[in-house]
Amino acid sequence: DIVMTQSPDSLAVSLGERATINCKSSQSLFYSSNNKDCVAWYQQKPGQPPKLLIYWASTRQSGVPDRFSGSGSGTDFTLTINNPQPEDVAVYYCQQHYTTPWTFGQGTKVEIK
Amino acid sequence: EVRLVESGGGLVQPGGSLRLSCAASEFTFDSYWLSWVRQAPGKGLEWVANINQDGSAKYYVDSVKGRFSISRDNANNSLYLQMNSLRVEDTAVYYCARHSSGWFVAPIDIWGQGTLATVSS
Numbered sequence: 001d002i003v004m005t006q007s008p009d010s011l012a013v014s015l016g017e018r019a020t021i022n023c024k025s026s027q028s029l030f031y032s033s034n035n036k037d038c039v040a041w042y043q044q045k046p047g048q049p050p051k052l053l054i055y056w057a058s059t060r061q062s063g064v065p066d067r068f069s070g071s072g073s074g075t076d077f078t079l080t081i082n083n084p085q086p087e088d089v090a091v092y093y094c095q096q097h098y099t100t101p102w103t104f105g106q107g108t109k110v111e112i113k
Numbered sequence: 114e115v116r117l118v119e120s121g122g123g124l125v126q127p128g129g130s131l132r133l134s135c136a137a138s139e140f141t142f143d144s145y146w147l148s149w150v151r152q153a154p155g156k157g158l159e160w161v162a163n164i165n166q167d168g169s170a171k172y173y174v175d176s177v178k179g180r181f182s183i184s185r186d187n188a189n190n191s192l193y194l195q196m197n198s199l200r201v202e203d204t205a206v207y208y209c210a211r212h213s214s215g216w217f218v219a220p221i222d223i224w225g226q227g228t229l230a231t232v233s234s
Contacts, residue, residue: 001175031218038218038220040220040221042158044158049208049224049225049226049227050158050208050221050224051224052213052220052221052222055213055220055222056220061222093157093158095158095160095220095221097218097219097220097221098218100160100163100172100174101160101172101173101174101175102148102160102163103160104157104158104159104160105157106157107157107158
């Protein structure tokens with residue numbers, strides 16, 4: 001199984017700063033059929049289901065604010081939140097959608113100072 | 114609005130069974146892969162199983178193989194998860210989820226609100 005390892009487990013950022021979450025996969029997630037990496041990022045707020053933010057490593061889902069961006073390739077990926085807002089307090093998960101069993105990172109809890 | 118609504122959760126004793134259902138609306142149901150994803154209380158997300166558009170391909174996480182069965186009824190826009198030989202560690206909120214396209218590698222873009230299955234004596 002592909003292991004997805006996120007870091008850090010939690011972080012607190014101030015308004016106006018940048019939040020960076022890293023995700024490392026145990027093997028390449030490059031999908032040759034479309035030359036993209038099969039990594040998604042989800043946001044989950046308490047008591048709610050996850051919400052898709054980013055897929056194919058860097059494609060922002062429709063309706064997601066542009067302060068959220070994804071980058072990376074191969075086995076190393078990053079979710080960046082520029083100028084995080086109070087409503088961005090949540091747990092963020094990376095996930096590989098390359099092969100079964102689909103696997104998630106352990107989650108990163110983001111708080112605002 | 115695209116919607117997924119789960120039902121069927123509840124309290125069951127270890128070794129018992131539950132059948133979860135998911136009713137879909139406002140999209141062409143038989144064009145998409147579908148998944149079940151679970152989340153134990155206070156824990157992270159775990160993908161459980163998925164199924165292709167016509168039900169001919171099904172995949173499971175190892176921990177549920179031989180105990181859980183995913184199925185779908187395209188005529189009634191419904192997804193199911195039959196859970197047998199339940200264990201305490203199967204206690205979780207179970208989410209029904211839609212993949213974003215007909216591709217096997219398409220990410221999940223729509224989630225239901227979840228239904229809680231509790232396995233306890």
